[in-house]
Every structure is written in structure tokens, then in C-alpha cells.
Amino acid sequence: MLTLILLLIPLIASIIALFLRGELVKWFSLVATISQLAFTVYVFTVFKAPNAPEVTNGLLSLNIDWINSPKINFNIGLDGMSLLMVILTNLLMPLIVLAGFNRNQERTHIMYSLMLLMHFALIGVFVSFDGFLYYIFWELALIPIYFISLNWGGVNRATVTLKFFIYTLAGSLLMLFGFLFLYWNTASHSLSWVDLTMNHICSCKQGFIFWMFFLAYAIKIPIIPFHTWQPDTYSSAPTQGTMLLSGIMLKMGLYSLLRWLLPVLPMGTAEYTPYVIAMCFIGVVYASVIAIMQTDLKKLFAYSSIAHVGLIAAGIFALNVQGIQGGLVQMLAHGINVVGVFYCADIIINRTGSSDINTLGGIRVLSPRFATYFIIIVLGSVALPLTNSFIGEFMLLLGLFEYNSWAALFAGLTVILGAVYMLRMYQKVMLGDVNENVTVFEDLKWNEELVLATIAILIFAFGIFPKPILELVAPISEQIYRLSFVR
């Protein structure tokens, strides 16, 4: 029941937002997302990590018939992993809404309505326990972000967003094929998660279906070589769109690996794990090198994001408890940090009109407070101890070490390379002499300060006191680990 309310708040808010105009709609969206956050906090307090999601109707779950034939249930619920993603989404949404204040945007009511619709779809993806329902939400999440990028995006947006749309939709349709296969090849003819994790599909077929699912997720995450849509889309989408995409939407892919791939097709996963991990590492190194050479601020962050999620995916595919737990924790951390860096990039680009790091410099002198927030976020994303990424990356490295010590070496490389491009970027943009392009740098506005301060606080809060999050994900990591073992 509580999950249903979590799902309905953004949907209703999205409909109401259509009828409001101007500044009012921003305030309304802020109130809606903050009340959603408050409600999430309440759900978090009543959540007592059950080992398996309740199948029957309970406090957190709801399972009603939707379509009789083929059998599809409206089955939503919360377990540790879902709740973690819901917390991430609901933490970030108020910040993303807040980022739009003090900006001139056309047709705000449609934009915020689409954002809230996206919020609804994202929550839906994370709480669905029926494969078909999950698929619907997965597709639904794509439509609002496509229109946000198409209508409010930057140069070349039509081509870039079309590529993004077709690319991700191609992945989804392959996943649909996978779900059809699972439906007709499980004894119970159902797509409920619990049933799917108990299937007995012959290992000869699991390999093929593994790729159907993996391609969908690899495109969304994105894992190299399926990443080509991402840097362009991130740099041409409006800031709030980029924040939604990088902060939350790409977590859909990582979450889905853990929910719908590893436990459902354990033999297929086991068969192809080495290839996937190799792909992830190639991706990590490749993306890091490009990020080091990159001079465009937004593209640099886009490639850094590819490197970071590549590490998370590799850790998940290490198939041990540390790797899975680290992946989950790191998803939360990365979501917060990436939203932070993209917002900083947007503040800089908005004020100086330039995104080329060679034409920037010395902003610290002009706006010391912004420099402080920015360095905290940068340090957070290079995984300095006491910041939120540290715990996650440490556990990921541990998991990969257990899988293979060479893998851990490569994974360690990401951390080093990450420090190289992030600190180099910070040095060029913020330190040194004031570049002639950056003579005036307006001080932070109240909403910008609020967003950055919240992110900075979150970075330290989860870095210093990660216990609640670790406790939240520990049981579910164990469970996914057990289910991912070859049956």
C-alpha cells in the first residue's frame, strides 16, 4: 500500500502540474517532490528488511490481477534494493527541480509535468516485481526524457535525441523478446520476479537470452561499445534532463542487472561473465583516456560517468557479495555525485557561456564559495576517504579482487585515472589566473547554493556514516548472490 502511494504522488503531481503556469509550477513541483521525499523517509523507518519481497498484499507490497491471459499482475513491492533506488530517486528529484529556479524556461508547465511523469516511471521501474509491469515502466521512462531533451535541449538536439531514443528502444525491444521467452519457458507461465528466479531454463538457451537482456542494459548503463549515444545526449540535453539521465536513469540499467538478469539467468550470466567484465574494463580505461583528453566540460563528465558505471557493472558481475553490495552503495553515491558535477558544469557554462576548459580559469578567485562546493563534489567523485564514493569503490575493488587479482588491478586504475582527469579539470577551470573570458562570475543564487550545499552534505553524510545504507543493502545483496549461483 505504501509503495502504491509512492507511485501515485508523482503521477498525480504530474497531472496537476499541467494546469499550473509560470513560477507556480516550479514551486508546486518542489513541494510535491519534497513531500515524496518526506514520505520516503517514513517508508524507510517502517521498512524492516524482509529477506524476500512479500508476494501477498501487505504494508509494502501490492499484488493484484491486471490481465488474466497472458497472466500479468500489478505486482509492486519494496525490498532493500528497490528502497535504495527509491531513496536515490526521491533525494535527487527535489534537487533537480530546484536547479530550474532562477532560469528562464519556455512552457514550464509541460516541462515540469514531464519531469514528474518521469519520476513516476522511474519509481515504477524500481518497485515492479512483475516483468511485464517493469517493462512498461521502463519504456514509459524513455518518453518524457526524450521530449525534455527534444524541446528544451541545445544544438543539434533533434539528431542527438533521435539517436538516443532509437538506441535505447532497440535495447528494450530485445528485452521484450527475452521476457516473451521467459514467459513461455517457465513452468508457471508468469513473469513475477519470484517465479522467474526459480525457473529451470536449460543452460543452452540461457546464453542467448542473456544477451537479449544484457544488450538492453548495456545500452542504458552504458557499457562500451554501446555508449555512443551518451556523450552527445548528455551535452545537448537541458541541465535538468542531463541530471535525470545521469543521476537516475542510468541506474535503471545497473539496477536491472541485479534484479532481472543475474538472479533470473544465472547460467547464462556465468557463461559470459568474463567477457562482460573484459568489456567493462576496456570501457573504463577507454572512457578515462578520452576524459583526460577531453576539453568540453560536459563531455568530460559524460565520459567520466561511463568510466564510473563501468566499474560498478564490473563489480556486479564479479558475482560475490562484496561486489554486489559495493555496486549498490556506489549507485547511490554516483547518482549524487554525477548530479553535482553536471550542475557545477551548468553553473559555469551558464555564467561564462563557454564549455571549453581551455578558455576557463581562475573562477575560484571570483567565487570562492562555488569553488569550495565544486572541490567537495570533485573529491567525492574521485573517491577520497570520508566521501560517499569511497565506501562503494572500496567494496567494488574488494569484490573484484576476490574474483581475480588482475581485475582488481584494472579496477584500481579507474580510481587513479579518475583522479587525473577530475583534478586536472578542476585545476584548469577553477585555479590559476583569471582567464579573459571569465571576467565576471556572478555569485551563487539561493537555489544554486541550496542544491550544492545539499549535495555536499550528502557526500559527507554517506561517507562518514554509511551504516544505514550498508545495513539496508546487506540482506538483499546476500539474497541476489545466492540466487545468482548456478542452480
Next chain:
Amino acid sequence: MNTLIYTACLGLFGLLAEIFNLRKYLIPILVLGLAVIFSLNLQTWNNSQTHFNGMLSDSNFSTAFSGLALFIMLIILILSGDFYTSTDDEKHISDYMAILMFTLCGALMMFSFSNMAMLFLGIETLSISLYVMAGSRRFELKSNEAGFKYFLMGSFASAFLLFGIALVFGVTGTFSIDGIGNYMRMHADKLDPLFIVGMLLMIFAMLFKVSAAPFHFWAPDVYEGAPSLITALMSTLVKIAAFAAFYRLLSTCFVFALGKAEIVLTISCAATLLVGNLVALVQDNFKRLLAYSGISHAGYMMLAIISIQGSTDSALFLYSVGYAVASLAAFAIAITVFKSTGTESISGFNGLAKKNPLLAASLTMAMLSLAGIPPFAGFFGKYFIFSEAFRNGWQNMVFVAIISSIIGVFYYMKVIVAMYSKPANEFEIKPTFAYQMVIAVCLIISIVLGLYPGVFTKLL
């Protein structure tokens, strides 16, 4: 059967309206009449009967499809009020309306035939009416071309159908589908070669009527040349009627003989999917685009035909409903845009989102439904057809269909991109009240069916 008789009466009334000078009231009366027939039609539900010495038989299958056909015709009639506005049109409005009613009669016969003669009569009644309607813009070269081309190719296909019927009659000695079905069941292991040849000829004729590749070449030219409203009729009612008749024919007469035709049907299905979607990519004319999109949709419906042993009629029906409402909404918007901009090219839609955001959003929904993206009915139709085909062991065909859906998304998005990111042209575009209503009703049905498709999944 009553549905058929009353519809024919409406057609006759249309002709008489000319004499009694009732042209002004004709459309409202016909709309009212169709609405009454629609509700009468529902009474035949679960009430199977045979009529005219086994010539026609009502079944839930025929009732469901008749209901859909009546609904589509109702929408077409409502749209025709603001479509036929020139003086030449007004002179002929009663003829047009009468012919439309007879088209519907043909479709109704195709849903409930139980004798080959009625199948042929139904198809011919439908086709001949359409030949006339396709060429009904007498002073336009393209319309003449469309009518003539459709007539030549269509009569060729009809000849195939007749020849097939004759051969099957020669082997079985009966025109009744029960008789042919009995023969097929009794001789399932050792069928007469002439029977199989007859069956294949009939299948070819039906493939032509549903515009499946490689018999699809008439469709784009005819769709482009015919008046837009008739194009809407052809791509919805006619296609669905042809598929329903195809399904009924194969499921009653040829189920056990289909092994021999399997290769033909699968190749045609795959070719239809790929040709329809690939050629649609390069179209600039919106009507041609919808024609090729219609061909690709024929490919998806062919999936229901090739997996016919698993009785996929519900899936076919759900798909038809989803396809019909989305197409009708798209055509209603397209006709409005054509009228204001004077061009049928996709560039006419440029910047529509800035001029009329609601209309652009509606066309977006229609396009997303046609592309098969949730939560619209088009997605569920596709899903159920795929699911049924999968169950019956056609995984490879489903895979081909999935790949072609991915290709298909491109050209539907082309229209959306034109509306949202191209600079606007100067024409003001505002649909009339009737059109607004039609668009709203169709899209609401699409969304409701998308959210609750359960009503139709186990209908038949």
C-alpha cells in the same frame, strides 16, 4: 445477419436521399443509424446462428469484428461531414455515402461468410465500392490513377480467388466451409494436389487484399492517390476486414493443410515486415508513409495468421482495434493539416507543436501507439500477437518482427521530430469540432485499452 440487412437498408436510404432532397440530413441520419446497428449487433453476442441455408453464420468472431467495422465506419462518416465540402462533393454526397454503406456491407459479409460464394461476394462488394471511391476525385489525375490501378490489380487478385475456389470445389464438391473443413479433416494426411493448389491460389488472393509483400505494390500508389478519407478507410476497415476473412478462411477450411503453405506464409510475413518498415524510412509523403506503415502492420497481423493453430483470433482482434483507433486519429489530424497547408508531405507538419501543441501531442500519441510503445493499445496488440506467436513456436518470426519494429520507430519519430524541432510554417491549423471529438475518442480508447487490455485478450 440483421446487421448486414440494416446496413444495406442504410445504403439504399443513401441513394433515395438524393431523390427526396435529404442530402443535408443524410450524414446525421446515417450516423444515428449506424449507432443503432452497432447496439443491435451486440445482441448477437453468444448467439450463434446460421442464415440463408448456411450462407452466413453469426459467431462471436463475426460479432466482434462487425462491431469494430461499424465503429470505424461511424468515425469515417463523422469525419466525412467536414471532408466533402466542395460543391462538386456536395452534389455527390448521397452517392458517396451509399457506396460507403455498401463497402461496409461487403466487410460484414466477409466476417460471417460460411460459403465460398459469400466470401467472394463480400470481397467483391467491398472492392468494387472501393474502386469507385478511390477514383472519386474525378478531376484529379492521381485519384483516377489510384482507382484504375486498384481496379486492375484487384480484379486480377479476384480472378485468383475464383480460380482457387473452383479448384477446391472440384476436389471437395462443396462451397460450404464446413464441407471443405470436413474434407480437410478426413484427408489431412493425403490431400489432393489440386486442393493444395486451390488453397495456395486463395492464399495469394488474400495476401493481395491485405497488401502483404510481395503483393503490396498497389498499396502506396492507391493510398497516395485516393482522397485522404478513403485512404483512412482502406488502411483501417478494408485491411481489418481482409485479415478477418483471411483468418476465418484459413481457420475453418485449411488449418490442417497449412503445413503445405507454411513456407509461403512465413516468407511473405517476413518480407512484409521488412519491406514495409524499410521502404517507409525514405518516404516524404505522409500518406505514402502511412501506406508503408500499413504494410508493416499487415506483417505483424500475418504473425497471427501463421500461428493460426493456436487460435490467435483474440490477439488479432486486439491488434486490429489498437491499429484502427491510432490510424483513425492520425488520419483525422493529417486531413486537417493537409487542408490547411495544401501539401501532403511531412514538411506540412513542421513546427506543429508551436502552433497547436494539443494537436501535436495527439499525433505524437497516435504515432507512439502505431510504433508500439506503451502504454498505448498498439503496444499491447503487438505484445499479444508476439506472445501468441511465441507460444506456437514461431520464435524466429517474432525475432524478425522485433527487429523490424526497431526499424519502424525511425519513421514514426520522423513525424514527431518534424512537429517538435522544425521551424513552423505560417499556416494556421485548427481541427473542426467533429475532428477534435474523433481524435479525442480514438486516443482515449487507445489509452484505456492500453491500461486495461484484459477485456479483449480472452474475448473470442
